[in-house]
Amino acid sequence: MSATIDKIAELLGDEASYLLEHRCQTIPKEMLHLPGPDFVDRVVALSDRPTAVLRNLQLLFNHGRLAGTGYLSILPVDQGIEHSAGASFAPNPIYFDPEAIVRLAIEAGCNAVASTLGVLGSVARKYAHKIPFILKINHNELLSYPNQYDQTLFADIKQAFDMGAIGVGATIYFGSPHCRRQIMEISQAFRRAHELGMVTILWCYLRNEAFKTKEADYHVAADLTGQANHLGVTLEADIIKQKLPETNGGYLALKFGKTHPLVYEKLTSDHPIDLTRYQVANCYLGRAGLINSGxxxxxxxxxxxxxxxxxxxxxxxxGLILGRKAFQRPMEEGIAIIHAVQDVYLCPEVTIA
Structure with missing residues (x-):
């Protein structure tokens, strides 16, 4: 075995064999459209995406330490708007400066940096040709009092195109009272982004106080997050961002919506890899890539x-889209964490279950 897999096993500790040796008995890997160097040619080129989208998606895959693998490592830094700049950057004040954010993504060998209109726009002429930009077009903000959980457009698609971004990102709070409006806004925005040749990434998050009970937080249930993913790919998101599932049975516990017994008897198990595979299955069995958040x-x-x-x-x-674990530490430590994640995707011994 390589030194890399030994290091990965060491970091996994008691879970090493549980995670590295697991064999998926739910949805077989042969059913999936798996990531790989030819993903754009093999999968995306069959779709209705304009030629320029294929070019920019391939550009995304060809950048950074994971270039040519079909996997993605993206640095997202938009927390200054929702969580507040103080809460986000006080542990490491250099990241109040947008240039430090972009430098972290470059020095860590990320495929792209995803951030706000202000952050990317402030350094676009210096860096847009050095690392792919993904402009996050909507945000929640918690300065309004009392707080409300909604996604508001802070930018439009033409601004992303004009600054040289290769893609746009957006969040929809599926399950929230504002969900239907957000779906309509982002559907229109993604259509325009594709017309201009840009890749679309959707943060498919759940948001509803009823999804959190005394027994579990079903915001991270495999069945509910899987359905959020399915709604996201229906909007023609090219890549889906989702939280790693921690539980299951949200439909059953909350007694709403529609599901099927086979979701729990055959298509999932209690194993985290099987729960995440159900998320992948809801991304059209991998035709849209699933990236989990850090x-x-x-x-x-x-x-x-x-x-x-x-x-x-x-x-x-x-792949992974990892932000706070990196930028809330000194830059060298943040780079080391991102490299450790990338090493998992570069390690041939970590295989599809």
Whole structure:
């Protein structure tokens, strides 16, 4: 075995064999459209995407340490709007400067940097030709009092195109009272983005207080997040961003919506790789790539990031979009965490389950 797989196993600790040796008995890997160097030719070129979208998607795949693998490592930094700049950047004040954000993505060998209109626009002429830009067009903001959880457009598609972005990102809070309006806004925005040749990435997050009970937080249930993914690919998102599933049975526990017993008896299990594979299945069995989020920063960021990457890759996902675990640490530590994640996707011993 290589030194890389030994390091990955060390970071996984007691879960090493549980995650690295798992064999998926739910949805077989042969059914999936898996990531690979030929993903654009093999999968996306069969779709209705304009030629310029294929070019920009291939450009995204060809950048950074994961170039040529079909996997993605993206640095997202838009938390300054929702979580507040103070909450986001106080641990590492250099990231109040947008240039530091872009430098982190470049020095870490990311495929792209995803951020706000202000962040990317402030350094576009210096960096838009050096690393792919993904402009996040909508955000929640918690300065309004009392707080409300909604996604508001902060930018339009033409602004992304004019600054040289190769793609746009957006969030929809599926399950929220504002969901239907957000669906209509983002459907129109993604159509325009594709017309201009840009890739579309959708943050398919759930948001409803009823989804969190005393027993579990069903915002991260495989069945509910899977359906959010399915709604996202219906809007022709090229790539889906989703939180790693931590539980299942949201439809059953909350007693709403429609599901099927086979979702729980055959298509999923309690194993995190099987739960994540159900998320992939809802992305048209991988025709749209699934990238999982890195989650909040804490004392065990390196091991948690590697664990998430192993689960995503072995489930059939396309990569990780990791922010706070990297930029809330000194730059060298942040780079090391991103490299450790990328190493999972570069390691041939970490296979599809």
């Amino acid at each position: 989650g909040p920063s804490d004392d065990n960021d390196l091991a948690q990031a590697v664990r998430t990457a192993v689960i995503n890759k072995r489930a059939g996902g396309m």
